[in-house]
Amino acid sequence: MTSQTFDLAARNEHPMPPQSAVPAVTIGRHTLGSPVVLAPMAGITNRAFRRLCREHAPHALYVSEMITSRALVERNAETMRLIEHDADESPRSVQLYSVDPVTARAAARILVEEDRADHIDLNFGCPVPKVTRKGGGSALPWKRDLFRAIVAAVVAEGARRDVPVTVKMRMGIDDEHLTYLDAGVAAEQEGAAAVALHARTAAQHYSGYAVWPAITALKQAVTTIPVLGNGDIWSADDALRMVAETGADGVVVGRGCLGRPWLFADLEAAFEGSAQRMTPTLGQVADTMRRHAAYLVEFYGDESRGCRDIRKHVAWYLKGFPAGPTMRQQLALVDSLAALDRLLGQLDADAPWPGADAEGQRGRAGTPKRVALPDGWLDSPDLTPAQQALVAHAELDVSGG
Numbered sequence: 001m002t003s004q005t006f007d008l009a010a011r012n013e014h015p016m017p018p019q020s021a022v023p024a025v026t027i028g029r030h031t032l033g034s035p036v037v038l039a040p041m042a043g044i045t046n047r048a049f050r051r052l053c054r055e056h057a058p059h060a061l062y063v064s065e066m067i068t069s070r071a072l073v074e075r076n077a078e079t080m081r082l083i084e085h086d087a088d089e090s091p092r093s094v095q096l097y098s099v100d101p102v103t104a105r106a107a108a109r110i111l112v113e114e115d116r117a118d119h120i121d122l123n124f125g126c127p128v129p130k131v132t133r134k135g136g137g138s139a140l141p142w143k144r145d146l147f148r149a150i151v152a153a154v155v156a157e158g159a160r161r162d163v164p165v166t167v168k169m170r171m172g173i174d175d176e177h178l179t180y181l182d183a184g185v186a187a188e189q190e191g192a193a194a195v196a197l198h199a200r201t202a203a204q205h206y207s208g209y210a211v212w213p214a215i216t217a218l219k220q221a222v223t224t225i226p227v228l229g230n231g232d233i234w235s236a237d238d239a240l241r242m243v244a245e246t247g248a249d250g251v252v253v254g255r256g257c258l259g260r261p262w263l264f265a266d267l268e269a270a271f272e273g274s275a276q277r278m279t280p281t282l283g284q285v286a287d288t289m290r291r292h293a294a295y296l297v298e299f300y301g302d303e304s305r306g307c308r309d310i311r312k313h314v315a316w317y318l319k320g321f322p323a324g325p326t327m328r329q330q331l332a333l334v335d336s337l338a339a340l341d342r343l344l345g346q347l348d349a350d351a352p353w354p355g356a357d358a359e360g361q362r363g364r365a366g367t368p369k370r371v372a373l374p375d376g377w378l379d380s381p382d383l384t385p386a387q388q389a390l391v392a393h394a395e396l397d398v399s400g401g
Contacts, residue, residue, distance in 0.1 A: 021273040022243055025226050025250040028164020028193040030091045030119060033059030034268040035250030036239070037196065037228060038257065039168075040066050040095040040121065043312070047084055048295035052288070053257065054089065056278075057264035061093055066123050069098035069107035070395035081299075083116055091118035095168070097126065099136045099391040101149040108157035108165075120158055122151060122192075124169040124183065127202040133372035134394030135387065138170040138202035141183040144381045146391070148186050155191040164193035168230070168252070171214050173371050174203035177378060180214060184222045196228035196252045205366045206255070215246040228252050234360055236263070236270035236277060255363035259316020261288065282321050283349025289317045293340055307334050320358030322351055 025035040038045060038053060040063045050062040064082060071079040085092040094117040098104035111117040126137030141147045158165045167187040172178035184195045197218050199210040210231025219227040229242050230252035239251045257263045262278040269276045297306030314331040334340045374390050
């Protein structure tokens with residue numbers, strides 16, 4: 001496996017490059033008018049949130065939450081809900097997680113033959129212990145043959161109806177076990193339509209800085225398909241800087257859009273060469289939160305569940321605004337749309353965008369940690385018989401959506 005280290009000193013201190021238009025990016029048969037992809041986020045990027053983002057920027061690519069291949073094959077009810085798309089959502093994008101080529105192929109066949117997706121993304125970046133300890137997510141590319149087999153199987157199924165397949169991954173397990181260059185080249189050779197790199201290791205989780213020079217290195221290694229960069233994009237200016245510094249063909253945005261779906265409008269404007277940015281008032285933010293809640297209620301078909309879901313978004317929406325701890329606490333306990341309306345009506349609708357106080361990191365960063373792995377996982381890039389048995393059952397532990 002290739003090993004590479006980088007100097008991160010003052011990376012985020014670089015001045016923003018001059019504004020200029022960034023070309024559209026092509027992924028298989030799809031040309032994205034905006035070279036921006038919404039990163040799959042568990043419990044976030046459901047149909048309701050994707051709709052909200054598309055209202056601000058319809059020309060980006062919005063990917064579903066991670067879907068477990070086995071759960072899809074078993075037609076788990078919640079999983080079938082998660083792969084639903086709005087009638088006007090195009091391309092319809094689904095992210096698959098798998099540790100087994102046979103199951104991955106079967107899941108992809110359902111998506112393709114039943115016309116449930118126009119694009120499939122493969123998850124090789126998840127750092128969550130329940131995934132990595134079974135050899136999945138960001139642990140899997142260490143096993144080179146297994147990685148190739150899963151990519152090849154899904155690409156073959158996608159090819160039946162011209163559904164492109166992309167790969168999202170991390171740099172590797174830790175600084176001593178980097179996999180992204182080998183995996184990127186392998187994905188390219190097996191027919192992937194693009195690769196996206198979250199420029200952190202699994203050990204970093206979401207802490208520290210993303211290592212943008214790794215995106216540069218991947219772009220130099222993968223030459224025939226787009227390379228997308230992910231990590232520490234909190235604003236449109238960050239996205240411009242990433243593309244300018246790394247040569248990436250586009251960006252993947254995750255935590256930066258939490259409580260801020262209008263970020264995609266900023267990104268679209270930035271990549272068109274415009275300096276225009278969204279600076280909503282608190283009233284406009286409240287309207288967006290209310291619309292989000294309504295979409296969640298529709299998505300779940302259950303007002304109580306939809307309102308419980310919007311609770312986790314409250315702090316993100318109100319970041320930097322003068323709302324007060326009591327109001328925030330009450331909103332975080334809301335149990336109906338009527339209660340939400342009553343509370344939102346008490347906010348100062350004219351309060352202006354708070355600027356820097358509303359910017360920057362969103363979501364939990366956590367701390368570096370040792371990656372949970374199967375016994376002997378790092379001993380060899382080849383699977384042992386015991387590890388083969390382990391990964392064959394791994395999806396059972398994370399199935400259900």
